[in-house]
Amino acid sequence: MTAQTVKLCETCPAYDASALKRLGVKVGAANYVVALAGNPNTGKSTIFNALTGLRQHVGNWPGKTVARAEGGYDFNDRQYKLIDLPGTYSLLSTSVDEEIARDFILFGKPDVTIVVVDSTRLERNLNLTLQILEITDRVVVALNLIDEAQRHGIQVDARHLSRRLGVPVIPMAARRLQGIPELLQAVEQVAKGLYTTRPHRVHQFGAKLERALNGLIAQIEQEYPGLPNARWVALRLLDADASIEQAIRDHRLGELNRDIEAASTEKAAPAEVVA
Amino acid sequence: MTQLTLDQLEIGSIAVVRRLNAGGAIRDRLMDMGLLPGTLVLAEFRSPLGDPVAYRIRGALIALRRSQAREVEIDLSEGARE
Amino acid sequence: MSTPLPILEKAQRLRAELGEDYHDKLMEAIYADAAQIAESSMSRSSRHASPSFDRALDRALTHPVGGFLTMGIMFFVVFWITITGANIPSRIFGDLLLDQLYTLLHGIASALGTSPWLSGLLIDGVYLATAWVVSVMLPPMAIFFPLFTLLEDFGYLPRVAFNLDRLFAAAGAHGKQSLSMMMGFGCNAAGVIATRIIDSPRERLIATLTNNFSICNGRWPTLILIGTIFVGGAAPPALASLVAALSVVAVAGLGIVMTLLVSWGLSKTWLKGVPSVFSLELPPYRPPQILRTLYTSVIDRTLIVLWRALMMAAPAGAVIWLTSNVVIGGVSIAGHMVNLLNPLGLLLGLNGVILTAYVVAIPANEIVIPTILMLTLTLGRNIAGAQSGVMLELDEGQVYSVLTQVGGWTLLTAVNLLLFSLLHNPCSTTLLTIWHETKSRKWTLVAALLPLGLGVAATFTTTMLARLF
Ligand SMILES: Nc1nc2c(ncn2[C@@H]2O[C@H](COP(=O)(O)OP(=O)(O)OP(=O)(O)O)[C@@H](O)[C@H]2O)c(=O)[nH]1
Ligand SMILES: [Mg+2]
Numbered sequence: 001m002t003a004q005t006v007k008l009c010e011t012c013p014a015y016d017a018s019a020l021k022r023l024g025v026k027v028g029a030a031n032y033v034v035a036l037a038g039n040p041n042t043g044k045s046t047i048f049n050a051l052t053g054l055r056q057h058v059g060n061w062p063g064k065t066v067a068r069a070e071g072g073y074d075f076n077d078r079q080y081k082l083i084d085l086p087g088t089y090s091l092l093s094t095s096v097d098e099e100i101a102r103d104f105i106l107f108g109k110p111d112v113t114i115v116v117v118d119s120t121r122l123e124r125n126l127n128l129t130l131q132i133l134e135i136t137d138r139v140v141v142a143l144n145l146i147d148e149a150q151r152h153g154i155q156v157d158a159r160h161l162s163r164r165l166g167v168p169v170i171p172m173a174a175r176r177l178q179g180i181p182e183l184l185q186a187v188e189q190v191a192k193g194l195y196t197t198r199p200h201r202v203h204q205f206g207a208k209l210e211r212a213l214n215g216l217i218a219q220i221e222q223e224y225p226g227l228p229n230a231r232w233v234a235l236r237l238l239d240a241d242a243s244i245e246q247a248i249r250d251h252r253l254g255e256l257n258r259d260i261e262a263a264s265t266e267k268a269a270p271a272e273v274v275a
Numbered sequence: 276m277t278q279l280t281l282d283q284l285e286i287g288s289i290a291v292v293r294r295l296n297a298g299g300a301i302r303d304r305l306m307d308m309g310l311l312p313g314t315l316v317l318a319e320f321r322s323p324l325g326d327p328v329a330y331r332i333r334g335a336l337i338a339l340r341r342s343q344a345r346e347v348e349i350d351l352s353e354g355a356r357e
Numbered sequence: 358m359s360t361p362l363p364i365l366e367k368a369q370r371l372r373a374e375l376g377e378d379y380h381d382k383l384m385e386a387i388y389a390d391a392a393q394i395a396e397s398s399m400s401r402s403s404r405h406a407s408p409s410f411d412r413a414l415d416r417a418l419t420h421p422v423g424g425f426l427t428m429g430i431m432f433f434v435v436f437w438i439t440i441t442g443a444n445i446p447s448r449i450f451g452d453l454l455l456d457q458l459y460t461l462l463h464g465i466a467s468a469l470g471t472s473p474w475l476s477g478l479l480i481d482g483v484y485l486a487t488a489w490v491v492s493v494m495l496p497p498m499a500i501f502f503p504l505f506t507l508l509e510d511f512g513y514l515p516r517v518a519f520n521l522d523r524l525f526a527a528a529g530a531h532g533k534q535s536l537s538m539m540m541g542f543g544c545n546a547a548g549v550i551a552t553r554i555i556d557s558p559r560e561r562l563i564a565t566l567t568n569n570f571s572i573c574n575g576r577w578p579t580l581i582l583i584g585t586i587f588v589g590g591a592a593p594p595a596l597a598s599l600v601a602a603l604s605v606v607a608v609a610g611l612g613i614v615m616t617l618l619v620s621w622g623l624s625k626t627w628l629k630g631v632p633s634v635f636s637l638e639l640p641p642y643r644p645p646q647i648l649r650t651l652y653t654s655v656i657d658r659t660l661i662v663l664w665r666a667l668m669m670a671a672p673a674g675a676v677i678w679l680t681s682n683v684v685i686g687g688v689s690i691a692g693h694m695v696n697l698l699n700p701l702g703l704l705l706g707l708n709g710v711i712l713t714a715y716v717v718a719i720p721a722n723e724i725v726i727p728t729i730l731m732l733t734l735t736l737g738r739n740i741a742g743a744q745s746g747v748m749l750e751l752d753e754g755q756v757y758s759v760l761t762q763v764g765g766w767t768l769l770t771a772v773n774l775l776l777f778s779l780l781h782n783p784c785s786t787t788l789l790t791i792w793h794e795t796k797s798r799k800w801t802l803v804a805a806l807l808p809l810g811l812g813v814a815a816t817f818t819t820t821m822l823a824r825l826f
Contacts, residue, residue: 040638041638041640055653055656055657057657059506059509059510059514060509060510060511060512060514060640060642060643060645061509061512061514061515061536061640062515062554062637062638062640063533063536063551063554066550066551066553066554067550067553086553089307089308090303090306090307092303092380092383092384093300093303093304093306093307094300094303095300095303095304095307095556096556096557096558097553097554097555097556120334120641121333121334121335121641122334122395122398122399123309123333123334123391123392123395123396124309124332124333124334124335124391126390126391126394126395127309127387127388127391129391130387130390130391131387148641148643153401153402154399154400154401155399155400155401155402156398156399157398157399157400158398160397160398161394161398164394164397164398165394175646175649200390200394202386202387202390206382206386208374208375209375209379209382209383212371212374212375215367215371216364216367216368216371219363219364219367220364223363223364234368235383237364237365237368238368238371238372238375238379239379239380240368240372245365248362248364248365249362249365295381300634301634304634304636305636306381306384308636308638309388311381311384311385311388312381312385313385314388319412319415320415320416320419321419322419322424322519322520322522322523323419323420323421323422323424323425323520324520324522324523324524325523326522326523326526327519327522327523327532327635327637329415329419329519329639333388333392335638336415336638336639336640336641337636337637337638337639338519338522338532338635338636338637338638338639339635339636340522340526340532340635343634343635343636
């Protein structure tokens with residue numbers, strides 16, 4: 001597949017149509033790694049296809065994507081590696097079918113995580129969004145399916161949402177390529193650190209929990225310097241997550257992220273095509 | 276009087292979740308689906324064979340088998356019919 | 358391990374301090390924020406499409422009677438459109454590829470002075486096999502996949518899973534197995550991969566082992582052809598294509614019954630256990646983008662499945678040609694195989710030719726029928742002028758007379774072939790996928806032998822019954 005230059009949105013005057021090059025599966029050493037996370041069936045693969053020019057399968061049922069797929073795009077002379085993930089409802093549970101997505105969000109060290117949100121089911125989708133904001137501040141929210149929301153008479157105030165979440169929120173209708181240029185810009189700004197996010201944190205946890213967490217995090221960071229997401233590990237340990245406990249007993253915790261990286265060369269089908 | 280559970284909720288009625296009795300994976304799953312104490316649940320429709328039932332939970336439509344719905348204690352929310 | 362683990366100890370201590378319901382508290386706090394933020398960023402206007410349309414549709418599609426009726430009609434219509442619609446393009450392709458281009462290629466070969474062996478192997482073997490696959494597979498797939506994708510994009514498939522779930526629960530299987538089953542109707546290898554949505558390893562294995570009971574693309578042509586000439590042919594001409602479609606739907610339906618029965622059997626014996634958590638989000642109905650769907654399903658599904666079939670058909674074509682032309686002790690290899698398998702075949706109400714064809718067609722089921730025709734003709738009285746190893750394109754009337762007069766087929770043979778085409782080992786691509794997904798030789802072997810055993814048992818039983826009465 002050759003790199004193709006495409007016009008994304010002829011109607012947006014501010015947008016330089018030549019800035020995006022879809023790279024297909026050809027991503028070498030990318031400048032940034034961007035993950036597409038979100039609840040099932042919110043349009044992650046649709047956005048992935050729009051940005052990379054690949055053809056991941058999309059379909060209107062939760063669980064369409066079952067494996068990680070990688071592709072790339074070039075925007076304003078920076079190369080981005082984009083990872084399409086299976087949908088997931090929560091980072092705080094142990095379900096096996098969500099493992100691929102969960103592990104990558106937590107340990108794949110993406111430079112930016114795009115959380116794709118279904119604007120017709122906002123409350124439900126914000127659950128995962130808030131969980132992701134707990135563990136990383138490099139987030140862009142893609143408020144997708146606004147065409148469907150409009151059809152059902154739902155208006156979402158993206159600016160207000162962005163203020164509350166503390167990260168960019170881009171209204172989109174990915175299937176019609178609406179909002180793609182804005183998404184690219186937001187991802188670029190967060191990746192380069194030009195946009196300072198102030199992610200919403202769930203404060204009602206209570207001071208007691210927060211204290212407990214901080215103590216545990218300090219200890220984890222001391223023993224495993226450089227481990228991404230010590231906060232999440234601490235949350236899981238407080239919940240007696242058996243697999244994390246085992247990883248600590250086997251002294252494998254530090255290898256978790258290395259496993260993910262190794263797996264990325266082995267398992268990630270480059271936008272594998274299966275009917 | 277016995278405690279009402281979600282599987283007993285009539286189609287078209289709304290209830291408030293009181294407690295989740297399940298533990299482990301089932302509990303996690305139910306919570307991931309948005310079922311927590313205090314959540315409003317509307318029983319929308321039943322599968323042709325009687326089980327599962329589709330519930331409206333936090334704006335999403337979620338099918339639960341009877342064996343799972345039984346684990347959710349509810350209080351009827353009087354007069355609340357959608 | 359005996360080394361003290363300070364982190365774990367500390368976690369345990371803190372856990373005790375925080376109390377049992379820490380996880381619940383955490384989730385509650387997150388959901389409370391989510392609800393509050395969602396509420397404050399959303400506004401509704403009541404003038405637009407109300408959710409009551411979706412609701413009415415859901416009530417209708419999951420209605421006790423209407424739900425199943427719609428499901429039946431929907432799938433019947435899809436197959437009927439596929440069968441009748443594929444007819445004409447199939448004929449055009451057949452004429453073009455199997456007749457004109459084939460003759461042209463032979464002309465070129467003899468003009469170039471190619472040795473008969475080489476041109477036989479390449480043109481009569483490799484070329485004809487691939488050409489057959491294109492003309493028989495491409496048209497039905499190019500119709501079936503877009504229709505199926507439209508249903509999928511609209512949001513209908515999860516409703517099917519919802520309607521059927523009770524049956525899967527009774528079989529001890531996971532509700533999402535019906536989704537992987539649906540995918541299997543396109544391609545079993547894809548269906549096996551789709552089982553990844555199933556959380557529990559036990560239920561996922563059940564779904565994997567039973568996916569082969571979904572009739573895949575490679576097998577639709579066989580069913581359609583046999584259903585058309587033997588079953589549809591027995592009906593009055595006006596009803597022929599309707600009856601043919603019904604017979605195909607019946608076999609597909611039997612496949613669903615087998616899926617449930619075998620799942621039940623496995624979950625009661627080998628893979629004992631209780632059904633695990635099931636929750637299925639029913640997505641909102643979304644109007645599909647018709648043109649885009651047509652485009653992507655042709656590119657992504659049709660052409661890719663076709664490409665795979667071709668990759669399998671080309672070497673298989675060479676093998677067929679070779680086995681029919683390499684002669685040992687006065688009889689071709691294919692002849693030896695047919696003679697060897699004939700007693701077993703007759704016991705099953707089939708024959709040696711059919712079983713040989715299934716051995717040859719392990720890589721790609723779509724070449725079963727052409728192989729059967731070719732072997733029947735070259736090994737029997739050659740009334741249609743077939744050469745050894747040359748696969749044939751005959752019209753339906755000719756196929757019927759070849760099979761009944763030369764092959765000695767009866768309606769029983771046809772019924773058994775329909776059964777056997779549902780119940781036999783998965784194709785090699787699917788087996789490879791199963792091996793990849795389960796990482797277990799044992800389960801791959803089970804996946805191969807279980808349906809084969811069932812097929813032998815089923816055809817043997819019908820044959821016994823038919824001979825008794
Ligand atoms: N109307 C509308 N439909 C969309 C939009 N984006 C995606 N869709 C449709 O929504 C469905 C789901 O899209 P996918 O891209 O497969 O969703 P996903 O998030 O990858 O889903 P999973 O892989 O199952 O987690 C498909 O039918 C898409 O065509 C949009 O902006 N508007
Ligand atoms: Mg996807």
